[in-house]
Amino acid sequence: MNAFLGLGGNLGDRGFYLREAEERLARLGVEIVQASGIYVSKPWGGIAQPDFWNMVLRVRTSLEPLELLRVCQDIELGLGRERQIHWGPRTIDIDILICDNIVSAGPELILPHPYLEERAFVLAPLREIAPELILPSGRPLREVQGRGEVWPGDGA
Template identity: 55%
Template sequence: MNQAYLSLGTNIEPREAYLTEALELLEAMGRVTIVQRSSIYETAPVGYLEQADFLNMVIEVDTPLSSMSLLEYCQSVEQQLGRKRGIRFGPRTIDLDILTFNQENSNVERLIIPHPRMRERAFVLIPLQEIAPQLILPIWEKSIAEMVLDLPETDIKDVRKWTQKGSVEE
């Protein structure tokens, strides 16, 4: 069995429903078992700023799939939920990214593990820290908790725990 951490993000309504449907679809075929899930966080957009805020979360999964098969499976879930790939970093019904896969370091055309920009993204590291603070990524020789400490305060302030429909926890 392989262990992976996946990030989920959405900023097209109904955001919460897209997260819920993605989680259900990931487990529906028996190819992925969700072991842990973070809280949901509401976050400001990064890159392309002319769009709505995102709901983000991270899950730990067990899977018999290879990393490439998991990527293809995640992309099929995105397609089932109407993901359109138009504007880079633009609005989306759902975005599923493989953050880590076992302790692998991989750099192939379609998949880089660990995710190359995760260490710069508060919207990934803060939820990941919630479920795996001591996870150490060999490529960077730092734990997730240490990486969160390296984030600029301006990035951290834009990640707010989302407690229920329409509200955030400061």
């Protein structure tokens, strides 16, 4: 299965958490085909918190979508992710954005990600690694801007 994953975090050493999540995915059988650069964005949800660092990975895996979700959640937990406040601060967040052409609305996983076309912090790094991508909605990625301010980070 081919997929795109969105990674982000805004607590602690953000660069470390992004790199470590990427390495842990690879160790657990998720082949990293391509990685975007790091982008910085303001947080969503109206909660005062630090800026997020975000990136997108193009991956290949033999895992089914729910298995991939569990791997991502285990990595988040292992890197100190605490789910206390919706859209609150976090060390790492790993979202499954797209899995092949799978469309599902299960209780644990909605594909494609329900906010995919709204989030500039996902669309900018996705555009970097897959500029010709046609989104599951049928819209070309290059035509979708999303909401929010996002800018290239230095990756420090």
